[in-house]
Amino acid sequence: MENPWKTLKINAKYENPWIRLEEHDILNPAGNPGIYGKVHFKNKALGIIPVDLEMHTWLVGQYRYTLDEYSWEIPMGGGPIGLDILESAKRELKEETGLIAAKWTEIMRIHTSNSVTDEEGFVFLAEDLVQEEPEFEETEVLQIKRIPFQEALNWVMEGKITDGISIAGILKAAKILGL
Structure with a gap:
């Protein structure tokens, strides 16, 4: 059009x-x-849904200054426009959770609030995981939680997860994973 x-x-x-x-x-x-x-926005929004062989995922809890409240989310961050989004997603997953994934699948493209911003986001499913140490940025005070994927899906349905990229990504991953 x-x-x-x-x-x-x-x-x-x-x-x-x-x-x-x-x-x-x-x-x-x-x-x-x-x-x-x-x-x-000068970065792409990147969300990652790590899923292990036991069908667990990782959520990141942090206080969000803009909301003035605590938020549970999928691991996420920004990737500079012009750089490879997959490489940026790999970096974010390692920084926030310490996880390294051998298998990556881009599962969605999303616009975060298309009436006021041009921000574009991408969500990846990350599998075949190896746990190492996280490498938090100085501005990050994070709580990392490994929970059954079904519980993360329940948190979405119960309104415990309110972040748009996290909600959309978890719902899409649930469909892909057959839940």
């Missing part, structure tokens, strides 16, 4: 190493002038 929106001007309002906030002067589909705010 052809884009019914017309961009007249883009004004950068704020920028840091991770995001750029833009205000777009636009003509909307009805032809009327207006503004549209857009958050541009």
Whole structure:
């Protein structure tokens, strides 16, 4: 479908190493002038669902500053645009859980909040796992939990997991795994 929106001007309002906030002067589909705010992410969102031979997975618990609450999530992080997303996902899994996977399957592409941001995410299923030591970043105070995959799926259904990429990824992985 052809884009019914017309961009007249883009004004950068704020920028840091991770995001750029833009205000777009636009003509909307009805032809009327207006503004549209857009958050541009400088990284791809990458989520990983590790599953071992016993059908367990790993969740990461951390306090999320933006939400002002504790959050349970799949292992995830950012991969710089232009770099290989699989290599970035491997790095994130090792950093957060200490896991190294021999088998990787990209299971989904997702837009995290497509009315306000262009952030694009990818979720991988990681299998054939070897446990090593995690390598947390200085900003990460993480709790790592290995639980049965079915329990993670239950947490999604019970609302204990609220992160969108985690929810979508766990539901997709459950379908792939036949649960």
